[in-house]
Each structure stands twice: as structure tokens, then as C-alpha cells.
Amino acid sequence: MERISSEFEKELQQLREKLEEAEDVRRAITRGEVDAFVVGPGGSGRVLLLANAYQRYRQLVERMQQGAVTATANGHILFANQRFSEMLGVPLAQLYTAPLESYVTVSDRARLSAFLMVSARDSQIEVELNRRDGSNIPVRLSLASFADGYASLLVTDQRPLQWPSMAVDALDSIRSSLDKLNQSLAGDAPGRDALSAIGEEINGLARMIDEMVDVEGSAERKGSL
């Protein structure tokens, strides 16, 4: 009788612990303290995220300077970020379900198809995108993930950086204005000294730009400054 009582006590304690754990899960869910669940039998479990758990990733993806695209294995776009839309000059809403290959130059389409196939995918390829205005952009497509039959790609603009040449153009313009000012201050020695100092500052800025980026033709621009 005592043994039965002992086993009963043990079983009762186990049931209490299980009930406490179940109650803890229920409490955490109702208080909004969880944002993901493990589903599926045994070792084949998968993690399902609640919608708000994606917010951080979504913000990162939306604000990054690279394009992001998720496409089916046969190349239909399921998701694209704003940057990718800007690269193509096509409104985001028009991209959903559109074939990705329709935005790639004809000569690159076969390689894109092969890239999107599981069996033949590489980690990255370089293709040219067709912009809506008719121009092309060389891009690198990098496979970020392949899950559930969908490929998520990062799209990196391969054109030379635009800002260095824009900055140098701006400095050229300032230098030109300073030259005119220098001529009008022919008899004003202190004024010309001040202008000379500004000119040196500009040359310093130009050197900094050249050091920061390896832009084609930087030597020529340096000479012109």
C-alpha cells in the first residue's frame, strides 16, 4: 500500500510539473512574451516566426543599399525591396510575380535560369539588368539563402561609385569660382592669401577623395585640380 502511495505521489508530482510548464507556455503566449514557435514532429521541427518578429529584418532589408529579391525556382519574383525597384526604375507593385528574367538582358537569361535551379546554382553570378528607361546596369546576384524552393538573392550594383566623381565636379566648380575671385582681387594681397589658403584646402579634399576610392581616371582629375 505504501509503495502504491509512493508511486502515486511521484506520478502526481510529474503531472503537476507538466501542468506548470503548460501553464507557463500559456501565460507567456497570452502576455505576448513569445514571438516564435517550434512546430513539427520530433527532430524535424521548424521554427515559425510571428509576423512582428520579422520587423527588424524587414527594416534592414528595406533600408540597405543592396537590392533584395526572393524568387521561385522558375524565376518569379515573390518579394523585392525598394532598392531593387529603384535599380530597375520599376514600381515595386509591378515586380511581384513578374519573371525576374524579364528584367535581365536576353544574353544573360539562360545563366540566370541555371543559377536559380537548385542543382546548378552557384553562389553568385554577374548579369545585366534592363532598366525601364532602356539602360542597363551590371549587377552581381548573390544567393543569400535557398529554402522551401525559393531563392533569396542580394543584388549589388556593379557600376563605379558615383559620389567621388560628383564630389570632384563640385570641387572643380568651387575652384573655378575661386579663380574668378582671385582675378578680381588683384590688388588685395590679404584677400589673395585667404583665397590661396582655401585653394589648398580644396586640394587636400581632392587628395582625400582619391585616397578613399580607387576611381578610374583619378590621376587626371587630380591634375586638373
Next chain:
Amino acid sequence: MTPATTDGAGEKWNLKLYTAGQSPKSLAALDNLKRVCEQHLAGRYSIEVIDLLKNPRLAKDDQIVAIPTLVRKLPEPLRRMVGDLSDTERALVGMQIKAQK
């Protein structure tokens, strides 16, 4: 089985936090856990973060169903706490750092 609180000096605390990448509740749980441990178990704890987005199969080991979940491996007995540990009082009691009133 009602174990006493185990905040004895020198006792090592081995904690596993099951997370789902950078989900807000996962980040909050790690932040809250770190704070509680620093305040109450400084120098006597280790936290292992297990990202189930990277390896969901690991959920089986500790029978994880909701994320985040904290598992206290040591001191024994094993304890599970589901949630982001935002209720400090509850976290302390759940981890048995503090006795239940």
C-alpha cells in the same frame, strides 16, 4: 519536489537560452537574462544562446515549443521558463534565484 533557492556562493549556473534569430522577444530575453545574471549571479553563470532559426533540430533536446525559452541546466533540477523574462520578479522565482512568496 520543491527545491530550495540555489543562490549559494560558488555554485555555477549553466543556462541555455533558445532564441529565434534577432526576433524582438529573443533580443529582449537575452538582454533581460544578462541583466538578471549580472545582478544576482555575477561571475557564477554561463549563458549558451541557441538560435533555433539556424538549427531547429536542437529544439528537441529540451522539448522547446515556444521561443524564447530559458533552460536552467545547472544547478539541478532542470527548469524551463518560457517568455522574454521581462517580469524580473517572475524570472528570479522561475530560475529559483529567489524563493516564491
